[in-house]
Amino acid sequence: MKKDIQKRKRWDAIFALCGMVALMIGVLTFTALFVDMALDGFGRLSWEFFTNYPSRRPGQAGILSAWVGSTLVMLTTAFFAVPLGVAAGVYLEEYASKNWVTDIIEINITNLAGVPSIVYGLLGLGLFVYQFGLGQSILAAGLTLALLILPVVIVATREAIRSIPQVIREGSYALGATQWQTVRYHILPYSSAGILTGIIIGMARAIGETAPIITIGALTFIAFLPPSPVQSEPPFLSFDWLMSPFTVMPIQMFNWTSRPEAAFHANAAAAGFVLVAMTLAMNGLAIWLRYRLRRNLKW
Amino acid sequence: MSALETHVSERLATKAEARKLSFYYGDFRALKNITMPVHERKVTALIGPSGCGKSTFLRCFNRMHDLYPGNRYEGEIILQPDNANLLARDVDPIEVRMRIGMVFQKPNPFPKSVFENVAYGLRVRGESSRRRIEEKVEQALQDAALWEEVKNRLHQPAYNLSGGQQQRLCIARALATDPELLLFDEPTSALDPIATASIEELMHDLKERVTILIVTHNMQQAARVSDFTAYMYLGDLIEFGITDELFIKPKMKQTEDYITGRFG
Numbered sequence: 370m371k372k373d374i375q376k377r378k379r380w381d382a383i384f385a386l387c388g389m390v391a392l393m394i395g396v397l398t399f400t401a402l403f404v405d406m407a408l409d410g411f412g413r414l415s416w417e418f419f420t421n422y423p424s425r426r427p428g429q430a431g432i433l434s435a436w437v438g439s440t441l442v443m444l445t446t447a448f449f450a451v452p453l454g455v456a457a458g459v460y461l462e463e464y465a466s467k468n469w470v471t472d473i474i475e476i477n478i479t480n481l482a483g484v485p486s487i488v489y490g491l492l493g494l495g496l497f498v499y500q501f502g503l504g505q506s507i508l509a510a511g512l513t514l515a516l517l518i519l520p521v522v523i524v525a526t527r528e529a530i531r532s533i534p535q536v537i538r539e540g541s542y543a544l545g546a547t548q549w550q551t552v553r554y555h556i557l558p559y560s561s562a563g564i565l566t567g568i569i570i571g572m573a574r575a576i577g578e579t580a581p582i583i584t585i586g587a588l589t590f591i592a593f594l595p596p597s598p599v600q601s602e603p604p605f606l607s608f609d610w611l612m613s614p615f616t617v618m619p620i621q622m623f624n625w626t627s628r629p630e631a632a633f634h635a636n637a638a639a640a641g642f643v644l645v646a647m648t649l650a651m652n653g654l655a656i657w658l659r660y661r662l663r664r665n666l667k668w
Numbered sequence: 669m670s671a672l673e674t675h676v677s678e679r680l681a682t683k684a685e686a687r688k689l690s691f692y693y694g695d696f697r698a699l700k701n702i703t704m705p706v707h708e709r710k711v712t713a714l715i716g717p718s719g720c721g722k723s724t725f726l727r728c729f730n731r732m733h734d735l736y737p738g739n740r741y742e743g744e745i746i747l748q749p750d751n752a753n754l755l756a757r758d759v760d761p762i763e764v765r766m767r768i769g770m771v772f773q774k775p776n777p778f779p780k781s782v783f784e785n786v787a788y789g790l791r792v793r794g795e796s797s798r799r800r801i802e803e804k805v806e807q808a809l810q811d812a813a814l815w816e817e818v819k820n821r822l823h824q825p826a827y828n829l830s831g832g833q834q835q836r837l838c839i840a841r842a843l844a845t846d847p848e849l850l851l852f853d854e855p856t857s858a859l860d861p862i863a864t865a866s867i868e869e870l871m872h873d874l875k876e877r878v879t880i881l882i883v884t885h886n887m888q889q890a891a892r893v894s895d896f897t898a899y900m901y902l903g904d905l906i907e908f909g910i911t912d913e914l915f916i917k918p919k920m921k922q923t924e925d926y927i928t929g930r931f932g
Binding site: 466467534536537538539540541542543544545546547550554555559665666667 | 793825
């Protein structure tokens with residue numbers, strides 16, 4: 370009998386080993402890539418790298434226009450994707466009656482999350498750039514990426530809302546609350562951790578997207594910044610930057626890697642390092658926020 | 669003079685009355701033609717085996733079933749003093765729930781502070797005076813026999829309280845808006861015996877001011893806390909009467925089988 374137990378337990382060990390190998394393949398590959406990129410590009414990382422425009426001379430080239438462009442595009446993306454996605458998610462979970470129409474919408478949203486990003490790029494080109502006449506602008510890029518991450522935000526919102534126990538809703542309704550009061554005072558606050566996590570993960574995906582941005586026609590070499598949103602004269606705020614041409618981090622990288630000089634490849638590696646660092650920082654922020662906000666939630 | 673006549677001579681007022689009430693979950697008829705009074709400032713207990721419809725019946729009183737699709741009421745629930753049918757189509761369930769409070773099976777405080785839990789009912793009614801809210805919150809916590817225990821931690825999260833305190837907090841939350849009728853859905857089934865005793869004692873004090881309808885699966889509890897008891901089985905109301913009489917001398921054989929433990 371003892372022998373039999375040992376024989377069966379051997380499969381425990383074999384499976385645990387397989388799992389660990391699978392995990393390590395993923396982790397080590399990423400670590401190797403990241404370290405390799407860091408080693409290649411680390412020499413180029415300096416203050417000037419962040420404050421210089423791209424240049425024909427690799428030693429002077431920097432990512433100023435790229436990171437400013439990425440930041441502005443992300444702001445625009447968040448501005449459109451967050452209210453739309455959260456409202457859609459709340460509607461589907463709390464208001465929509467459960468019937469076949471809702472089912473079809475649900476399947477569609479899940480499918481939209483899997484549509485290749487180049488398709489969103491073509492949509493953005495046709496709709497925002499030409500039809501709406503927005504041109505190859507930050508606004509067009511932000512709207513395109515907002516569409517791209519909308520399903521992510523909607524799904525995250527719905528999952529966060531679904532994790533709220535029904536007794537909390539009933540408790541609120543039993544006190545005479547309306548549906549909106551229940552959403553406003555309970556559903557949104559209690560699901561905010563999950564929603565924020567979803568938003569940030571969506572944004573982390575959007576910041577690395579290259580294909581749809583190239584499709585709508587972002588420039589690959591740009592040596593100026595969009596007009597500043599803050600002005601010295603009234604009305605002090607300006608939205609001219611929305612219509613400005615731009616470039617983003619991954620496009621800058623793409624541009625540098627496609628050049629023959631090895632020195633530009635070091636630039637690309639350095640930009641890649643910055644981009645991965647930005648993505649990791651966003652994911653870290655998501656984890657931290659989730660931890661902070663969930664600490665106060667118990668039921 | 670029988671006990672019933674004694675009660676009648678006290679001039680029992682009816683707070684609410686179900687009249688030929690039937691309830692359907694889709695096609696399933698969960699309540700069958702129930703007619704039964706709920707007497708003012710008394711505790712009325714609903715007992716019966718699992719699935720007999722006692723919770724379903726209770727949740728008709730504050731139209732909780734309206735939250736889910738496919739549910740349908742037939743018949744009436746009349747609320748006094750204005751003789752209003754709570755189930756009428758033109759009666760807004762929100763209006764019903766503003767008059768009738770509810771305490772749930774498992775304590776369900778909101779993940780907010782103790783104070784905000786109790787203040788919530790006032791806030792949804794649009795009360796904005798800080799002073800009036802504070803007064804009401806203190807009063808409600810005192811009525812729920814919780815004030816002394818929480819007065820120094822009103823702004824701490826409610827889930828830091830023990831289970832029994834959480835349930836009393838939920839009672840305070842319901843009391844803060846001065847309900848006319850308070851519904852308890854097995855309020856002690858998740859609590860230990862000591863916490864249960866404190867809730868039962870509280871119910872005894874509360875009936876001076878508010879009518880109570882309680883669902884319980886615990887017959888001893890029904891015997892301890894209630895003035896009237898209704899025994900339900902498979903959606904039918906089998907027997908309704910004064911608690912003492914129903915437990916000592918039930919009229920129906922089915923009731924007797926249940927309370928003597930031969931069934932259920």
